[in-house]
Amino acid sequence: MTQQSIDYHAILPELILSGALSLVLVVDVFLRPRRKWLAMPIALVGVLASLVATLTLVGGEPRETFGGMFVVDDFAVLFKIFFLVVATIVLLISFRYFQDGRYYQGEYYFLLLTAFLGCLLMPSSRDLLMLFISLELVSAPGFLIAAFRKGDVRSTEGGLKFFLIGVLSTAVMLYGMSLIYGVTGGATRLDAVADGLAGLEGGRETLALAAILFVVTGFAFKVSAVPFQFWAPDTYEGAPVPVAAFLAVASKAAGFAGLLQLMFVAFIDRAEFWAPVFAALSIATMTFGNLVALQQRQAVRLLAYSGIAQAGYMLLPFALAGGGARTDGLAFSAAVTYILIYAVMNLGAFSVVVALSRESRGLLIADFAGLMKRAPLVAVAMTVFMVSLAGIPPAGGFWAKFFVFTAAIDRGGLGPWLAAAMVVNSVISLYYYLLIPRMMIFEEGEERPLLGSTLVRGVVAVAAAAIVAVFVFPDLLARAPQLATLVP
C-alpha cells in the first residue's frame, strides 16, 4: 500500500481559513477589551486570502484528494468563491453591530469562520461522511452564534430550538446514511453510492428509498423547508441580525450545495421516486412561507418567512429531476443561479435591517416609515431588494425565477403545473414585499438622519448595484452555473 499523497493546492483555501480562525482565537486572548475589534480585520484578511487561493483554482482540471472524498471542480470552485464573498459581506456587516453590542467578538468571529469552513468543504464533499462533517461544521457553530445575545431570552430560546431540531434531523440523516452504507455494501463515495443503488431489488430497494428520504430530512432542516422550518423565524428573530443573515444565506446555500450533489449525483437514478417528494416539499414550503409572511409585523420575521418561501422556489428544480441529462442540466443550473442571486438580494435586505436595528431592537416594518427622506440611498436599495425578491424587473431576482420557470416548462409533465403554482405564489409574495417600500416611501416618519455604519451602507449600495447589473446582463450569473454543472 502506497503512501497516500495529499493535493495541498486543492485544500489551500480551507487550510488558510483554518489558520485564520485559529489565529483569531489565539490573538483574542491577548487583546485588551478595547482592542477586541481587531479580531474582525484578522478574520477578513483570512477570508480574502482564502478567496485569492480559491481564485488560483479557477478553470483548472478537476482535482481529487483524500481518495476522491474531496473534489475540487468547477462546481466546488464556484460555490467556494460564492461562500467567501458571502463571508466577506457578513464580516463587514457584523463589525459595528458586534463592536457596539458588547459581545465576545473573538469567539464570534472564530465561530463564524468555522461555520464558513464547513461551507467551503460542502461543495467539495463527494462522500457521505464528508457531507455529514461539512454539514455539522456549518451547523454546530451556528447553534452557538444564534444564541449569542445571551441577555435576551428570545435569543436563547431561538438558539435552543435551532439546536434541538437540528440535532434531531441530523440524527435521522445519519441513520439514513448508515442504511445506504449498508444496502450498497459499504459505499460512501457519491459515485459509488449511485452505482450501488442502481442494482437493488425487493426489500433492499425499499430500504434504500426510505434511506434517501431520511437523508433529505437532514438537508430539508438546513434549508428550512416545510415541515422542518419552524425553527427559522424564532431563531432569526432572536439571533444577532448578522447571524440571521448568515443563517438565511450561507447556511441555507450550504444545505442546497450538499443537496445538489446528493440528489443529482448519488441518487439521480432514483429520481422518479424522490422528485415527487420534492414537488410536494417545494409547493408546501413556498405556499406556507408566503401565506404566513403576509401577516408579519417584524422585519426580521418577514425576511425569515420570505426566506422559507424562497427555499420553496429553490427546491422546485429538484422536483424536475429525472427527465434526462438535458433537462436535469437545466434544472441544476436553475437551482444554482437561484441560490447565487438569492444570496445577493437577501444579504442586501439583511444589511439594511442591520443598519436600522441600531435604532430599534425588534425592528418593526412600521419602523421603516419615512426612510426615503432620512436615507434615500438605503431606501432605494431596499426597494430594489424587495422588488428583486418578488422577482420583477428591473431587478436580478427576475432571472432567478425565470430560469426556474424555463426548466419547469421544458420538463413538461408536472413541470408547468409546478411553475403555475410558483407564479401564483410570486404574486402573493409581491404584496408583502411591497409593504416595506410602501412604508419607506408613502408614509411619513420621524425626520432624523439615519445613524448607520459606512461599511453597512457600502455593502447595501454594492449589493443593490449588483442586483441591477445582473438584471441588465444576466449572463454575469447565469453563465457560470451552466458551466459548473455536475450533471454529465
Add this chain to the structure above:
Amino acid sequence: MSGWAGWAITIATFLPIVGAAVISVVPSEKERVVRGLGIVFTGAALVVATAILIGFDYGAAGELQFQADVSWISAINARYHVAIDGISMPLYYLTFLLSFLCAIYTWRYVPSPGKTKAFVALILLLETGMAGTFIAFDLVLFFVFWELVLVPMYFLIGIWGSANREYAAIKFFLFTLFGSVFMLLGFLGMYFRGPEPHTFDIVRLTEFAAGGGFTRGFQLVVFAAVFLGFAIKVPMWPFHTWLPDAHTEAPTVGSVLLAGILLKMGTYGFVRIALPVLPEAARAWAPWIGLLAAIAIVYAALACLAQKDLKRLIAFSSVGHMGFVMLGIATLTPIGINAAIFGMVAHGVITGMLFFEVGSIYDRYHTREIAAIGGGLMQKIPYLGGVFAFTAIASLGLPGLAGFWGEVMALLSSFAPASGLNVGLFRGFMVAGGIGTILTAGYFLWTIQRVNLGTLPEKWKEHAFPDVVTVEWVSWVPLLALILALGLFPKLVFGMTKEAVDGLLRLIPLA
C-alpha cells in the same frame, strides 16, 4: 443598414432612462432644473423618434425596419432584437409624443406631495418601458419591457395619487403581475415547442407557426396563458376592475400615460404575438374574445351612465373603447385589425387629452364630482369648456374626428368576420357594439350637459379660476390637432398599418 438606422430606435428608447439617471444626481432643491431636464430628455427622444418617423420607408411598412439584433443572454439564446414596422410605428411615436407633452404639463403641475425629482425620473423610466414594448421582437425582451412599466407606475399612483392611492396602486400591480407571469409561462412554452434551436425571436416563431409548427392542443393552452396577460392589461371585461381605481387615483399625467399607452400594450400584444404565433388558437378563441369585447362595450357604457366622478367616468369609457379595439381584433380580418390599431391611437390621443382636461378642471374646482361642479363651466372658463366638449365629442365617435374611424370600422369588420368564424354571432356583437355607440353618445352628451352647460352655481361665482394657461395650451394643441387630423385624414395611420396587417394576416392560415 447603416449604423444610425440600426441604433436609432435604441437611442430613442433609452434616452429617457439616461435622463432619469442624470436627474437622479441633480440636487432635489433645483426643481426647475429637474422639470427642465424632463422636457429636454423627452423632447430629445421625441426628436429622434420623429427622425425615425420621417426615415421610415412607407413603401415597405410590412417589413421590419431600423433593425438591431445582438446576442443578450447566451444561455437561453435570448437576443436584443428590436425593430419597427407599420404596426409598431404609430404606437411607438405616440409614446414619445404623449410623454413629451406630459413632461411639459409637469412644468406647471407637479401633483402633491411634490418630490419633483422622483416624479420626473419615474415618468422617464416609464417611457423607456412603454416604448421598448412596441419595438421588442424577442419574447424575453418584450416581457422585460412589459414589466418595466409596473414599478414606476406603482409609485406614480402610490405616491402622487389621490385619497385611495395605496389601494389602487397595489391592485394595479397585483392584477397586472398575475396576468403577466402566466404570459411568461406561455412564452416559455413557445420557446420549448418552437423551432430548433430554441428561440424567443418573434419573427422566427411567427414563421414557424405559419408553417403549422405548433399543434392545436398546445396552441389552445398557451393562448389561454398569454390571453390572461394581455387581457388584464387591455383590460377586457371581466378583468377590468383594477382600471377604474388606478385611473381615478393616479395623478393626471399618470392617467394620461396609463390610458394613452399602457393599455395599448395589451392589445398590441394580441396583434404582435398571440395572433401570428398561435393562429389556430386565435381562431378558436376569437368568438369568446368577441363576446367579452361586446359585453365590455355595453357594460362600460352603462357603468359610465352611473358614474358621479368625472375621472372615473372617463376611466370606464376606456373599457368601452378598448372593447371596440378587441372586437376589431377578434374578427381576424384586415379591416378589423387596421381598425384596432387606429382605435388604439385614437383612444390614446383622445382619452389622454380627456384626462389632461379632467386634471385641469380638478385643479380649478378641487373636486371631480359632476354634481359638485354643477354646470356652467362654459361661462366660467370658456376655453377649457370648449376644449373639453370638443374632446368628449371626439370620444363619442363623431365622424370627422379621430374617434370615428376605429369604431365604425370595427363594427363594419364584425359584419363580415374572417372565414371560419360564425357570422351570425359576430353580427350579434355588431348590434351590441352599435347599441354601445348610442349609449356612449348618450353619456358623453349628458356629461357635457351637466358639466359645461347650465348656469354657474353661486358657490363658484366669487372664485377666480384661470382659463387655459400657456403650459396647458402647449401640451394640448398637438393632441387637439391630431384629433382633427386623424379624423380628416385617417390615412395617416392606415397608410402605415395596412401593409403590415396584410402581411401579418397572410401568415394566419385560413380554416
